[in-house]
Amino acid sequence: MNQPKPHMNSLQPQYFNDLYTADEDPWQFETSEYEAHKYANTLAVLPRQRYRCALEIGCSIGVLTSRLAERCDSLLSIDASEIALNRAIKRCQHLSHVEFQLMQVPGDYPPQNFDLTLVSEVGYYLSWEDLRKTQKLLLEHLESGGHLLLVHWTLYAEDYPLWGDEVHDSFMELTDSHLRHLRGRREDQYRLDLFERI
Numbered sequence: 001m002n003q004p005k006p007h008m009n010s011l012q013p014q015y016f017n018d019l020y021t022a023d024e025d026p027w028q029f030e031t032s033e034y035e036a037h038k039y040a041n042t043l044a045v046l047p048r049q050r051y052r053c054a055l056e057i058g059c060s061i062g063v064l065t066s067r068l069a070e071r072c073d074s075l076l077s078i079d080a081s082e083i084a085l086n087r088a089i090k091r092c093q094h095l096s097h098v099e100f101q102l103m104q105v106p107g108d109y110p111p112q113n114f115d116l117t118l119v120s121e122v123g124y125y126l127s128w129e130d131l132r133k134t135q136k137l138l139l140e141h142l143e144s145g146g147h148l149l150l151v152h153w154t155l156y157a158e159d160y161p162l163w164g165d166e167v168h169d170s171f172m173e174l175t176d177s178h179l180r181h182l183r184g185r186r187e188d189q190y191r192l193d194l195f196e197r198i
Contacts, residue, residue, distance in 0.1 A: 008161035058122030062088025123167035
């Protein structure tokens with residue numbers, strides 16, 4: 001069982017901008033076999049072949065975005081780092097149905113509703129307070145019958161306010177009231193959980 005971390009504030013945009021300034025691809029999204037395997041499993045678990053209006057929270061440099069876009073009529077991808085977002089826009093410039101916006105949840109959240117929301121490798125950057133606020137916003141903007149997909153690294157990271165398992169478990173707590181858990185998968189270094197909005 002992961003030990004609870006001391007209270008930490010949400011990581012701010014400058015943290016990520018510094019990473020992307022030092023390295024254009026700090027997590028090797030473009031080249032890592034681990035990331036390629038995880039992306040394949042992420043897309044494979046989606047129950048529908050096509051989504052009408054999807055939201056990707058934390059798109060980074062847009063590697064997964066470009067693949068997710070193949071399954072969406074409309075995709076809004078957001079990130080708190082302007083540097084990462086600009087790289088994602090360049091990568092996906094040929095995809096006219098993908099929109100990008102600079103947003104940091106939960107302070108910013110798009111006003112429209114979605115039938116798919118993807119939270120991949122971003123929930124553990126939030127404090128507990130901000131994660132709870134994000135959950136509320138996410139539920140308010142996820143259509144009934146819409147899908148929520150969580151994917152997070154589960155190992156220790158000193159800088160991150162939360163563990164990946166803590167993020168997923170907090171959403172599992174909502175299965176009695178707001179969400180139905182459809183599928184779960186645990187690999188050596190990450191966890192994937194798919195929910196449906198009740």
